[in-house]
Amino acid sequence: MIVYEVFRQERKGQAFAHAGSVGAPDAAFAEAYAREQYGRRGESVALWVVPREAVAEIHEFVDELQKNYHRVDGYPLKEKLKEARERAGTAPPADR
Amino acid sequence: MTEQEFLEYVQSGGQVETDDWMPDDYRAKLVKFIEMHGNSELMGVLPEREWILRAPTLQRKLALTAKVQDEVGHAQLIYRVVEDLGKPREQCLEDLISGKSKFHNVFHYPTETWGDVGVIAWLVDAAAIISQKALLKCSYAPYARIMKKICWEESFHILHGRDVILTMMNGADEQRELVQEALNRWWAPLMQFHGNPISPADDPMFQWRIKSQGNEEARQQFLDGYVPQIWELGLIVPDPKLGKNDEGVWEYTEPDWAELKHVVTGHGPQTAERLELRKTTRAETEWVRRTVLAEAA
Numbered sequence: 001m002i003v004y005e006v007f008r009q010e011r012k013g014q015a016f017a018h019a020g021s022v023g024a025p026d027a028a029f030a031e032a033y034a035r036e037q038y039g040r041r042g043e044s045v046a047l048w049v050v051p052r053e054a055v056a057e058i059h060e061f062v063d064e065l066q067k068n069y070h071r072v073d074g075y076p077l078k079e080k081l082k083e084a085r086e087r088a089g090t091a092p093p094a095d096r
Numbered sequence: 097m098t099e100q101e102f103l104e105y106v107q108s109g110g111q112v113e114t115d116d117w118m119p120d121d122y123r124a125k126l127v128k129f130i131e132m133h134g135n136s137e138l139m140g141v142l143p144e145r146e147w148i149l150r151a152p153t154l155q156r157k158l159a160l161t162a163k164v165q166d167e168v169g170h171a172q173l174i175y176r177v178v179e180d181l182g183k184p185r186e187q188c189l190e191d192l193i194s195g196k197s198k199f200h201n202v203f204h205y206p207t208e209t210w211g212d213v214g215v216i217a218w219l220v221d222a223a224a225i226i227s228q229k230a231l232l233k234c235s236y237a238p239y240a241r242i243m244k245k246i247c248w249e250e251s252f253h254i255l256h257g258r259d260v261i262l263t264m265m266n267g268a269d270e271q272r273e274l275v276q277e278a279l280n281r282w283w284a285p286l287m288q289f290h291g292n293p294i295s296p297a298d299d300p301m302f303q304w305r306i307k308s309q310g311n312e313e314a315r316q317q318f319l320d321g322y323v324p325q326i327w328e329l330g331l332i333v334p335d336p337k338l339g340k341n342d343e344g345v346w347e348y349t350e351p352d353w354a355e356l357k358h359v360v361t362g363h364g365p366q367t368a369e370r371l372e373l374r375k376t377t378r379a380e381t382e383w384v385r386r387t388v389l390a391e392a393a
Contacts, residue, residue: 003176003179018241020242021180022176025389025393026391036169038245
């Protein structure tokens with residue numbers, strides 16, 4: 001038996017989401033099982049049936065070079081905006 | 097992660113995936129619990145299967161057949177989850193047939209009349225969906241995820257069951273009698289269904305957050321949801337003590353916990369016959385599995 005992961009698309013245009021898995025001796029059986037399990041009530045408009053072996057899983061996201069310019073936290077605007085407002089004399093009154 | 101850290105993690109709502117580290121006891125409890133669920137789905141089709149040919153109309157035969165397909169499909173999905181935890185499906189089926197593993201109490205009883213079919217589809221599935229909805233929050237994420245699909249289909253079955261019951265209640269006196277008699281037969285097993293009122297603090301399944309609610313909480317939810325629905329049809333619940341007290345808590349005659357234990361340990365009125373049928377059909381279809389696997393290889 002081979003494990004196949006099944007992804008289903010609920011409506012045209014939506015992302016495929018993982019639905020579950022089926023155990024099958026080959027791709028033809030996997031397709032038949034996937035249809036029965038995840039498509040017989042009109043709950044999907046398309047399925048992807050993929051051997052589990054073919055799915056590469058990644059867990060670690062190491063940021064060795066501190067590439068914070070890729071992220072929101074690389075842009076600390078709050079402090080800078082405060083300073084710029086003070087410089088321009090448009091800072092809101094301190095005690096509101 | 098230590099076992100204590102893991103416990104704190106799941107108790108604070110953390111979820112676990114198949115490849116994550118987990119304590120051996122957690123894995124063992126998961127397998128036991130989920131396997132029993134799979135067994136119950138598979139054995140649960142037998143009381144209904146007996147009525148496919150005797151169902152009153154073609155529409156009912158088809159609906160019942162579809163329900164049987166749903167339940168077997170659930171067993172397939174659930175055994176897949178067990179398999180990823182390390183126990184092959186073949187082994188689950190062997191242990192079921194040999195009586196080593198268990199299945200739910202309600203599937204050990206006979207289906208005497210068409211009234212029983214309605215009561216099973218309506219109230220047994222209602223009791224089951226209460227347990228299953230609580231499993232949507234199970235700490236083991238792959239199990240929680242498939243529960244979404246299962247709950248969706250179970251709510252469909254309740255619809256089917258209610259339709260069967262309402263049709264009979266709107267029919268002849270004899271039909272109403274069939275429903276009342278079936279309710280009389282099923283009430284005790286239904287009250288036992290969610291298990292003895294063990295406190296969640298002493299329930300290891302709750303401690304590991306495999307279950308997210310206690311047994312008594314589930315039973316109260318069942319009574320709250322369904323007793324009014326039973327009463328409004330003019331049916332009588334066969335328990336003179338049943339009622340809601342001033343604090344809004346349902347009171348009832350203490351269910352027979354000895355019967356529950358006796359039944360689920362393999363001594364129910366239909367246990368032997370139904371396991372024998374599983375054994376026979378499994379032997380009869382052995383050649384199919386052999387052929388299919390040989391062809392694929």
